[in-house]
Amino acid sequence: MASKRSPLSRLSQAQSAALLLLPFLATYALFLVYPFFRGVWISLHDWNLLEVAFNPDAKEFVGARNYVRVMWGRGIEWSAWARPGLQLFALAGLVLAAILHATRRIGRGPAIGLAAAALLLFVVAGIHAGEEGRWYDRRFWPTVGNTILFVALTVPGVTISALVLAAAMNRETRAMSVLRTLFFLSQVLSVTVVTLIWQIMFSPRQGLVANITELTGGSPVNWLTDERFAMAAIVIPTIWWSLGIAMILFLAGLQDISRDLYEAGALDHATGAKAFWYITLPNLKRTITVVIVLQIILHFQVFGQSHLMTQGGPNDETQVLVRYIYQTAFRDSELGRASAMAVFLFLIIGAFSVVQFLVGREKD
Amino acid sequence: MKHLLTGALVASALTTGAQAQEITLGRFFGACEDAGTDTETSVGEACIIQSIINAADAEIEGVSVETLPTDWGNYYDQIKAAYAGGTPPDIHVMHRHRVPEFAGIGALADLTDDLEAAGIDPADWTESARAAVTHDGAIYGVPMDLHANLWHVNMALMEQAGLVQDGKPVLPSSPEELLEHAKMLKEATGQDYLAADFAQFPIGVRLVLALLWQQGSNIFTEDGTATIETAEAQAAVEAITQLFAEDLANPQLNYADSQQAFLNGEAAVLVNGTWVVDFYTAEAAKEETGLDDYYVADFPSLFGEGATWADSHIWVIPSPLEANDAEKYQAALKVLAFINDHNIDWARTGHMAVRNSVLESETYQSLPHRAEYAGTVEIARDTPPSESYGAIQDILNRELQAIWLTDKPVEDALADAEIEVQDQLDR
Numbered sequence: 001m002a003s004k005r006s007p008l009s010r011l012s013q014a015q016s017a018a019l020l021l022l023p024f025l026a027t028y029a030l031f032l033v034y035p036f037f038r039g040v041w042i043s044l045h046d047w048n049l050l051e052v053a054f055n056p057d058a059k060e061f062v063g064a065r066n067y068v069r070v071m072w073g074r075g076i077e078w079s080a081w082a083r084p085g086l087q088l089f090a091l092a093g094l095v096l097a098a099i100l101h102a103t104r105r106i107g108r109g110p111a112i113g114l115a116a117a118a119l120l121l122f123v124v125a126g127i128h129a130g131e132e133g134r135w136y137d138r139r140f141w142p143t144v145g146n147t148i149l150f151v152a153l154t155v156p157g158v159t160i161s162a163l164v165l166a167a168a169m170n171r172e173t174r175a176m177s178v179l180r181t182l183f184f185l186s187q188v189l190s191v192t193v194v195t196l197i198w199q200i201m202f203s204p205r206q207g208l209v210a211n212i213t214e215l216t217g218g219s220p221v222n223w224l225t226d227e228r229f230a231m232a233a234i235v236i237p238t239i240w241w242s243l244g245i246a247m248i249l250f251l252a253g254l255q256d257i258s259r260d261l262y263e264a265g266a267l268d269h270a271t272g273a274k275a276f277w278y279i280t281l282p283n284l285k286r287t288i289t290v291v292i293v294l295q296i297i298l299h300f301q302v303f304g305q306s307h308l309m310t311q312g313g314p315n316d317e318t319q320v321l322v323r324y325i326y327q328t329a330f331r332d333s334e335l336g337r338a339s340a341m342a343v344f345l346f347l348i349i350g351a352f353s354v355v356q357f358l359v360g361r362e363k364d
Numbered sequence: 365m366k367h368l369l370t371g372a373l374v375a376s377a378l379t380t381g382a383q384a385q386e387i388t389l390g391r392f393f394g395a396c397e398d399a400g401t402d403t404e405t406s407v408g409e410a411c412i413i414q415s416i417i418n419a420a421d422a423e424i425e426g427v428s429v430e431t432l433p434t435d436w437g438n439y440y441d442q443i444k445a446a447y448a449g450g451t452p453p454d455i456h457v458m459h460r461h462r463v464p465e466f467a468g469i470g471a472l473a474d475l476t477d478d479l480e481a482a483g484i485d486p487a488d489w490t491e492s493a494r495a496a497v498t499h500d501g502a503i504y505g506v507p508m509d510l511h512a513n514l515w516h517v518n519m520a521l522m523e524q525a526g527l528v529q530d531g532k533p534v535l536p537s538s539p540e541e542l543l544e545h546a547k548m549l550k551e552a553t554g555q556d557y558l559a560a561d562f563a564q565f566p567i568g569v570r571l572v573l574a575l576l577w578q579q580g581s582n583i584f585t586e587d588g589t590a591t592i593e594t595a596e597a598q599a600a601v602e603a604i605t606q607l608f609a610e611d612l613a614n615p616q617l618n619y620a621d622s623q624q625a626f627l628n629g630e631a632a633v634l635v636n637g638t639w640v641v642d643f644y645t646a647e648a649a650k651e652e653t654g655l656d657d658y659y660v661a662d663f664p665s666l667f668g669e670g671a672t673w674a675d676s677h678i679w680v681i682p683s684p685l686e687a688n689d690a691e692k693y694q695a696a697l698k699v700l701a702f703i704n705d706h707n708i709d710w711a712r713t714g715h716m717a718v719r720n721s722v723l724e725s726e727t728y729q730s731l732p733h734r735a736e737y738a739g740t741v742e743i744a745r746d747t748p749p750s751e752s753y754g755a756i757q758d759i760l761n762r763e764l765q766a767i768w769l770t771d772k773p774v775e776d777a778l779a780d781a782e783i784e785v786q787d788q789l790d791r
Contacts, residue, residue, distance in 0.1 A: 054683075
């Protein structure tokens with residue numbers, strides 16, 4: 001019997017693990033690791049998409065120039081009151097971190113994290129072009145700002161609405177399972193379909209939204225071209241679109257909470273909203289964090305909504321980072337510059353991935 | 365039995381021997397599912413071009429043509445990516461303004477010496493059409509049209525405002541007159557005087573450019589100096605903003621909405637291109653549209669000189685095809701010749717033909733509304749050639765939108781546009 005063992009079973013556990021992982025690692029290296037380093041390599045060159053295609057020698061190594069041209073300028077200064085609103089907000093965050101830690105409301109790790117983020121915001125917000133100075137690329141930072149605004153509106157929107165829906169539909173009735181399917185359905189649509197639906201919804205002439213506004217006596221709004229509404233016009237479809245996954249995650253989290261807790265709570269008169277606040281939310285903390293971080297990573301890569309609905313307009317109000325990268329690479333053929341921006345985006349997303357990794361590892 | 369077998373063998377050998385050259389074709393203009401092969405009855409850009417392509421596929425012996433799926437809004441991004449990936453379509457359409465960018469790096473086949481043999485006579489092309497496909501003295505494409513901005517007019521509204529004389533609309537000849545007419549029209553009809561896509565597609569840019577050229581000015585010079593922060597640009601922009609300020613035009617309408625406003629009879633004038641003349645003619649004939657009496661006018665001159673934005677659609681072959689596959693290259697030339705032969709069909713869209721023999725023909729001159737905008741050929745203009753044309757248009761579009769959609773002061777927007785256009789020209 002022993003002599004007839006298959007060759008595989010003679011391998012140690014580590015060896016067979018390595019063998020089984022090999023196909024994945026090879027694919028991963030070929031399609032993710034190599035392209036990433038290639039991207040970094042391109043970002044160090046003056047690289048015209050079309051020219052290099054016809055003449056591979058048409059690229060030129062320029063070191064960090066693309067990064068400087070995209071992110072810096074001449075006569076750039078720092079002051080503590082360049083953007084008082086943002087900087088005061090950052091200082092408030094710093095104070096809040098200290099207070100929360102001192103009163104033992106949060107642990108040391110989160111306190112340091114919050115303080116570091118607040119300090120970073122305080123410093124970054126203070127950087128500005130001086131009297132005679134100017135940014136080399138005047139669109140880059142406003143575009144980053146728009147992307148952050150988009151994320152800041154979308155993520156809480158998705159999280160809160162998904163949480164409320166999940167809590168309301170966490171029941172084993174047929175109606176609820178139909179509703180759960182319905183709310184998840186939008187998630188399966190592609191971005192082109194979603195944006196098409198919402199462009200029609202928002203149309204000031206035949207759209208549903210305009211019809212409702214007119215019924216209630218208002219005059220219809222040009223959602224996509226009005227500077228006050230354009231960002232909302234791409235945030236709302238995004239929330240509608242990405243609600244499903246978050247809701248499913250919350251439902252899974254809710255089903256993990258033991259019934260006993262609610263029964264014990266009910267004895268102490270904690271039912272309804274009280275039970276939600278004191279039992280459900282604390283037990284969902286981990287799920288909520290995961291959902292938030294995943295959404296942040298996902299929505300930093302927003303492209304289709306802005307590209308298809310508003311074309312980044314009006315006046316760049318809805319221009320987002322990935323669309324700017326796309327335009328720089330394919331409209332302007334400046335692949336090096338576009339890659340530099342992509343590396344910047346990678347760093348942002350990478351930072352949040354690290355946060356997610358740390359949170360996932362944290363023991364209760 | 366033996367004969368039958370030999371016969372079958374011979375037949376199969378013949379078909380393989382005469383296997384059709386398959387030509388892939390890239391184009392914008394939108395999709396038309398059932399265009400058929402009748403090039404003389406199709407309506408609208410998408411269906412007319414597709415019927416010509418289908419006819420080429422059916423009629424040219426030994427050549428089959430496959431239209432690739434492309435999206436209008438991202439057309440050039442897609443084409444560039446295809447070139448960069450080494451798989452461009454065998455022939456594709458592009459604009460005159462892109463020639464410097466593509467021909468400048470050797471991406472396009474030089475057709476100069478092969479046109480005659482393929483049955484294309486460059487001497488029959490108008491001078492402007494020949495210039496459209498010429499780069500550094502060589503011919504890189506086959507022109508298909510000259511297209512330009514026009515004033516599409518609702519005569520019923522104009523009539524109510526007393527702005528019709530001898531069956532023609534009375535159009536303004538100065539910014540002051542523009543405002544006056546717009547006020548008259550609002551008073552008489554309650555409708556807007558002018559509509560255009562000021563919000564997304566760069567029709568607003570083309571409008572301002574025309575007003576700039578009418579003053580002998582431009583946004584940058586041939587030698588690459590941006591000249592946007594000027595009194596002329598200010599005057600051009602303010603000729604438009606005065607209408608918004610008095611609520612005589614709505615800057616928030618995009619392409620579809622502005623077109624709908626015009627077709628609903630909510631605007632007397634729509635500024636849009638030649639490409640919609642046949643479509644609006646068809647719409648005006650319908651009972652249900654608010655547009656009944658449709659007229660097409662040349663872009664009026666508000667400042668001295670006549671000028672309107674214009675461009676050309678041209679067909680090109682990528683240089684790698686000429687270098688690597690002589691037979692396929694010949695097949696591609698046959699398709700270009702076929703398109704060139706059907707210039708009259710394409711002109712039905714409303715575009716101006718590029719062949720003198722077509723322009724002089726009875727059929728061309730009797731196309732709907734054709735005589736009304738005959739003067740447009742004379743005033744057709746564009747910015748100086750530049751490799752950054754797309755990016756520059758985008759900057760202008762953004763800053764002009766900032767003026768009319770977000771109330772950015774005109775001087776600030778023009779100053780910002782000048783800095784950014786200069787950045788593009790310096791890159």
